[in-house]
Amino acid sequence: MLQFPEGFLWGVATSAHQFEGPGSNNQWQQWEQQGHVRQGFRCGDTCDWWRNAEGDLDLCRELGLNAIRVSIDWGRIEPVEAEWNHLAVARYRALLESIRFRGMKPMVTLHHFTHPQWFEERGGFLARGSAERFATYADRIVRELSDYCDTWITFNEPNVLAAFGYVFGEFPPGLRNRATEFAKAMISMHRAHSIVYNQIHKEHPNVRVGIASNWVEFQPATDAASDRLLANFYASAFNRSSLQLLTSGAMEFPLNTMVADIPEVIGKIDFFGLNVYNRLHVKAPFNELALRTGGLFVPPEAPQGDRGAELPYGEAYPAAISAAIAEYSRLDVPLYITENGVPDRTDRIRPWVIVQSLARVHECISSGYDVRGYFHWSIIDNFEWSEGWELRFGLYELDLQTRQRRPRPSAAIYRNIIQKNSLSDELLGRFSDPPVTSPPLSAGTS
Numbered sequence: 230m231l232q233f234p235e236g237f238l239w240g241v242a243t244s245a246h247q248f249e250g251p252g253s254n255n256q257w258q259q260w261e262q263q264g265h266v267r268q269g270f271r272c273g274d275t276c277d278w279w280r281n282a283e284g285d286l287d288l289c290r291e292l293g294l295n296a297i298r299v300s301i302d303w304g305r306i307e308p309v310e311a312e313w314n315h316l317a318v319a320r321y322r323a324l325l326e327s328i329r330f331r332g333m334k335p336m337v338t339l340h341h342f343t344h345p346q347w348f349e350e351r352g353g354f355l356a357r358g359s360a361e362r363f364a365t366y367a368d369r370i371v372r373e374l375s376d377y378c379d380t381w382i383t384f385n386e387p388n389v390l391a392a393f394g395y396v397f398g399e400f401p402p403g404l405r406n407r408a409t410e411f412a413k414a415m416i417s418m419h420r421a422h423s424i425v426y427n428q429i430h431k432e433h434p435n436v437r438v439g440i441a442s443n444w445v446e447f448q449p450a451t452d453a454a455s456d457r458l459l460a461n462f463y464a465s466a467f468n469r470s471s472l473q474l475l476t477s478g479a480m481e482f483p484l485n486t487m488v489a490d491i492p493e494v495i496g497k498i499d500f501f502g503l504n505v506y507n508r509l510h511v512k513a514p515f516n517e518l519a520l521r522t523g524g525l526f527v528p529p530e531a532p533q534g535d536r537g538a539e540l541p542y543g544e545a546y547p548a549a550i551s552a553a554i555a556e557y558s559r560l561d562v563p564l565y566i567t568e569n570g571v572p573d574r575t576d577r578i579r580p581w582v583i584v585q586s587l588a589r590v591h592e593c594i595s596s597g598y599d600v601r602g603y604f605h606w607s608i609i610d611n612f613e614w615s616e617g618w619e620l621r622f623g624l625y626e627l628d629l630q631t632r633q634r635r636p637r638p639s640a641a642i643y644r645n646i647i648q649k650n651s652l653s654d655e656l657l658g659r660f661s662d663p664p665v666t667s668p669p670l671s672a673g674t675s
């Protein structure tokens with residue numbers, strides 16, 4: 230049996246746009262209307278949390294969660310520049326109150342991929358003054374909500390926002406292969422983070438401010454120097470960029486040659502969140518297909534959840550958690566697994582992912598790493614950005630027609646772990662190996 234420390238946070242992670250439904254003036258509304266999401270999907274009513282999050286919060290309470298990650302949609306709060314929507318603020322206050330009322334601790338993200346359309350039209354985080362504009366919004370909303378929340382994440386996955394917006398073209402503004410814009414967006418978001426960090430600490434000395442970053446294990450496909458170099462480049466640009474900025478104020482070579490340093494961000498972090506899902510294999514691109522996919526692929530025999538409409542989501546790889554924790558422990562602040570999960574409509578592989586990921590978390594804690602909580606992505610199926618409704622991440626299935634929530638077997642497994650604050654030998658034995666996969670097609674090379 231693997232016993233977790235007392236006070237360990239057991240949560241689920243969510244985000245505003247993926248759960249709330251219509252009514253925001255954020256940049257994803259237009260992006261979806263323009264048909265950029267696969268199969269023309271739109272978020273629609275999604276989980277309807279703007280009207281009623283409380284039903285699903287009851288499900289969270291039934292699981293025994295003591296924490297939950299939610300985010301604020303800036304596009305609701307400031308739909309037009311400098312016009313503050315007091316009704317939207319009131320709804321977020323009510324949401325946080327509902328969370329507290331059910332005995333859960335909220336961890337609130339100020340930017341989870343969405344911002345107002347007007348902000349996007351000015352160039353998003355590439356625009357001059359964007360960090361200050363974000364900080365103005367952050368300052369006001371933190372003042373409004375600080376009696377309910379003492380743990381704030383400024384940005385969810387700046388590395389994904391910058392990579393998907395400027396390198397892979399999956400998120401607005403949909404640009405591809407723009408390394409300089411990637412680096413500039415990273416710098417701008419970390420500068421914004423440092424301004425907000427200072428602001429919050431000035432007003433609320435006991436509050437904690439962090440960032441959540443995505444971590445992907447990049448595995449060179451062969452021992453060839455080209456594969457190893459490319460994998461290392463991805464790891465440095467994607468996985469380690471927040472770490473580098475927070476410890477040295479600069480990005481690693483060659484990105485540091487494209488942008489100015491930001492020494493003001495060094496050490497401005499009270500905790501760090503790691504969102505860990507998968508492993509991607511890397512083969513240096515020498516042919517056209519590999520160039521399109523950046524040389525990233527998943528071997529067919531690797532354990533996987535459901536594939537996206539076109540691309541594989543990634544190899545389900547619980548060991549990535551250990552690598553992420555070891556690397557980010559260099560910050561010397563408490564760490565949280567702020568997201569972990571797998572797209573899996575039939576719950577074929579999710580139980581194994583939960584059990585084995587938590588076994589890794591436990592192993593890290595036992596060897597002295599300061600890991601304070603685990604947030605599963607997510608409580609119910611929700612709108613998965615450029616993959617729309619194709620990928621299902623819920624412990625509960627959401628029926629889009631009837632709006633019914635049906636528990637997948639993983640919900641009971643997670644409840645069992647939370648209730649005992651431990652992983653039982655029975656679960657460890659039952660889910661020691663990944664289920665045999667009927668392999669989804671790989672979109673890359675091999």
Ligand code: BGC
Nearest residue numbers: 244385386389443504606613
């Ligand atoms: C994001 C979530 C997303 C999840 C599953 C994370 O990168 O923060 O918004 O739904 O991964 O792909």
